[in-house]
Amino acid sequence: MTLSFFDQFMSPTYLGIPLIAVALTLPWILFPTPSTRWLNNRLITLQGWFINRFTQQLLLPLNLGGHKWAVLLTSLMLFLITLNMLGLLPYTFTPTTQLSLNMGLAVPLWLATVIIGMRNQPTAALGHLLPEGTPVPLIPVLIIIETISLFIRPLALGVRLTANLTAGHLLIQLIATAAFVLMPIMPTVAILTSIVLFLLTLLEIAVAMIQAYVFVLLLSLYLQENV
Amino acid sequence: MPQLNPAPWFAILVFSWLVFLTVIPPKVLGHTFTNEPTSQSTEKAKPEPWNWPWH
Numbered sequence: 001m002t003l004s005f006f007d008q009f010m011s012p013t014y015l016g017i018p019l020i021a022v023a024l025t026l027p028w029i030l031f032p033t034p035s036t037r038w039l040n041n042r043l044i045t046l047q048g049w050f051i052n053r054f055t056q057q058l059l060l061p062l063n064l065g066g067h068k069w070a071v072l073l074t075s076l077m078l079f080l081i082t083l084n085m086l087g088l089l090p091y092t093f094t095p096t097t098q099l100s101l102n103m104g105l106a107v108p109l110w111l112a113t114v115i116i117g118m119r120n121q122p123t124a125a126l127g128h129l130l131p132e133g134t135p136v137p138l139i140p141v142l143i144i145i146e147t148i149s150l151f152i153r154p155l156a157l158g159v160r161l162t163a164n165l166t167a168g169h170l171l172i173q174l175i176a177t178a179a180f181v182l183m184p185i186m187p188t189v190a191i192l193t194s195i196v197l198f199l200l201t202l203l204e205i206a207v208a209m210i211q212a213y214v215f216v217l218l219l220s221l222y223l224q225e226n227v
Numbered sequence: 228m229p230q231l232n233p234a235p236w237f238a239i240l241v242f243s244w245l246v247f248l249t250v251i252p253p254k255v256l257g258h259t260f261t262n263e264p265t266s267q268s269t270e271k272a273k274p275e276p277w278n279w280p281w282h
Contacts, residue, residue: 009230018235024243028250034257048258075251095243097230104240105247166230 005173009097009166023095027082051078058220065120065227066220076105077216084165084208088201097165099158106157109219114150117226128225157218164211168204175200 012019034044055074059067080096087094095101117125129146130139175197182190 006228006230009228011229011235018238020239021242024246025250028246028254031251031254033254034259036259038259038261044258048260051255051258052260071252071255074255075247078251078255079247095239098239099231100233100236100239101243104236104243108244162230166228 005170008169008173009094011098012093019093020095020098020101023083023086023093027086030082031078058216062220062224063227066223069220069223072109073216073220076109076219077212080161080212080215081209084212085205087165087169088204088208094165094169096161097169099162102161103154103158106161106215107154110154110157110222113219113222113226116223120227125226153218153222157215161211161215164207168207172197172200172204 031047032044034040034048039045040048051074054077055070058073058077059070062069083094083096086092087096114125117128129143129150131142131146134142175193179190179193179197182193
């Protein structure tokens, strides 16, 4: 009983096909490739508006060296937000709840920012290990702490996304189960629970978007330190 | 907790990056944007008459 709530996160296989592959492949039909004409349909116009504004907002604090990452970061945002949002539909599998997928995205991207920093400006990149104006006795300890915080970043990045989505899905399932079970016993409480469930669903929609944005934003901040 | 199970982590890594790098960037790059329209100047342009110097 206790563990059955976690069954929704199991990566299912159907007819020998791992459904995570299907869940990763199919959502992109929602993003039609635009034609070369100036005017496209409403969906593409909306997506284009989002891509344009998002890229501009994200790259605003980055200097020119970081602008090469524009396509990568915007693609990552679309990737995460689409998977998070589609995962909220009932009876769907959410690939972004899988720790291996999130770490698989977080570690290489974080490593890329660090390598760029160490190659192009090693002094500045290593300088981030010691904040300016540190009192001398604190220097050795602070360098150790900052080094740990540097290396823990990809872990935090991956775990943050996994934990947020997992917690949301679990909470939705718990409250939905409660509402379902309470319906014949205490209808009033069940209706109140359903209202809470509705509000929670709204919150989870927000969380799905915010967490995708946070992932990309943090990555852009790591990049900003290194370009 | 099955979501923490790293089991086919390499397959997931390769497949997610394959999708992430081959499917989405062409769609993002496919978007083109027109410039913001600029308003026309209210002052009327005064073309100065000009002629060939030998006339």
